[in-house]
Amino acid sequence: MVTHIVGNRPQFIKLAPLYHALERAGYEQNIIHSGQHYDENMSDVFFEELGIPAPYVNLQAGGGSHAQMTAKAMVGLEKELMEKQPKLVVLYGDTNTTLAGAVVAAKLCIPAAHVEAGPRLHCKENPEECNRIVTDHLSDILFCPDELSMKNLQVEGLQEKAYRTGDIMYDTYLEISDKIAGNGALEEVIVMTWHRQENTSSRQRMESILHLVECLGEKVICPLHPRTRKCLMEYGLWEQAQAIANFEIIEPVGYMEMVALMQRARLILTDSGGVSKESSYAGAKCLFMMDVEVWEDLTQIDWIHKVNPETEESLQEALRFAQQAKRVPQEDRPRFYGDGHAADKMVQALQEKHFL
Numbered sequence: 001m002v003t004h005i006v007g008n009r010p011q012f013i014k015l016a017p018l019y020h021a022l023e024r025a026g027y028e029q030n031i032i033h034s035g036q037h038y039d040e041n042m043s044d045v046f047f048e049e050l051g052i053p054a055p056y057v058n059l060q061a062g063g064g065s066h067a068q069m070t071a072k073a074m075v076g077l078e079k080e081l082m083e084k085q086p087k088l089v090v091l092y093g094d095t096n097t098t099l100a101g102a103v104v105a106a107k108l109c110i111p112a113a114h115v116e117a118g119p120r121l122h123c124k125e126n127p128e129e130c131n132r133i134v135t136d137h138l139s140d141i142l143f144c145p146d147e148l149s150m151k152n153l154q155v156e157g158l159q160e161k162a163y164r165t166g167d168i169m170y171d172t173y174l175e176i177s178d179k180i181a182g183n184g185a186l187e188e189v190i191v192m193t194w195h196r197q198e199n200t201s202s203r204q205r206m207e208s209i210l211h212l213v214e215c216l217g218e219k220v221i222c223p224l225h226p227r228t229r230k231c232l233m234e235y236g237l238w239e240q241a242q243a244i245a246n247f248e249i250i251e252p253v254g255y256m257e258m259v260a261l262m263q264r265a266r267l268i269l270t271d272s273g274g275v276s277k278e279s280s281y282a283g284a285k286c287l288f289m290m291d292v293e294v295w296e297d298l299t300q301i302d303w304i305h306k307v308n309p310e311t312e313e314s315l316q317e318a319l320r321f322a323q324q325a326k327r328v329p330q331e332d333r334p335r336f337y338g339d340g341h342a343a344d345k346m347v348q349a350l351q352e353k354h355f356l
Contacts (some may be wrong), residue, residue, distance in 0.1 A: 001084060112141075190216060
């Protein structure tokens with residue numbers, strides 16, 4: 001039995017290709033949802049789109065502080081893993097659920113595989129960085145999305161259990177892209193996502209982001225995160241956001257709809273690490289609203305450009321970057337994150353190392 005441990009929507013999207021690859025190879029699997037993030041859009045249709053079953057259990061570990069959330073997830077995971085006794089657990093990304101799964105599996109002596117191992121921000125003030133480091137050191141086999149992640153693990157002495165498989169999100173992106181019919185006649189737009197706590201925790205910060213959107217001066221489509229909407233209302237900025245002529249706020253969308261939006265994007269404005277990386281798959285350069293070195297390879301070639309909308313100098317640089325951004329043809333897009341066959345490479349490595 002292989003048990004996948006996930007806690008939010010992006011982790012299910014990462015899970016899908018590996019679930020399919022293990023299924024093709026004939027392995028029995030189940031899925032545990034920690035409940036770290038409740039997502040009302042995670043309906044039966046969501047699982048049907050990805051071709052995976054719904055989790056057999058939801059641990060309801062959401063809410064509270066980082067410590068409370070991690071502790072609730074650990075208690076629930078210990079019970080489930082002791083009962084099911086899987087041969088392997090698979091962990092994804094860098095959430096509190098990932099950390100909880102790594103600690104519980106290690107203490108129960110159950111081998112763990114970490115998908116998306118090795119990225120580093122070199123900033124321990126970032127909670128996800130702490131989760132990544134601990135999970136990588138406790139896990140038994142590590143699957144890296146790129147060469148830089150491999151180098152990070154080598155510095156930490158973990159190279160013997162690390163494999164460069166490429167980014168499993170690219171597997172999903174390509175599969176979804178094949179399912180949706182492209183329409184070149186659609187108007188090119190700027191696609192925005194906005195959800196990080198750092199960008200919603202003060203009125204000043206949110207107002208500066210709205211100012212950036214307005215200054216862009218062309219259509220910006222934003223599937224708005226429920227927390228961001230709530231914060232705009234609490235700070236009295238909701239009407240101001242709605243009054244921006246070029247700002248089209250829509251309800252949160254599924255992954256298929258998000259891929260379709262990115263495929264018509266001229267530019268992507270985001271504070272999501274995942275979306276900033278996926279911008280390279282979609283052929284749209286990225287303005288990144290966080291002061292961290294996310295995806296260094298893309299930053300070094302100025303595919304990702306950081307913006308702090310609270311400073312005039314950074315704002316003006318961002319507007320120049322946005323003005324020059326154009327859609328990039330498939331053959332000219334960066335190729336840092338593999339070939340879209342990460343899941344098959346993971347299954348091969350797991351078999352060779354006798355984890356399956």
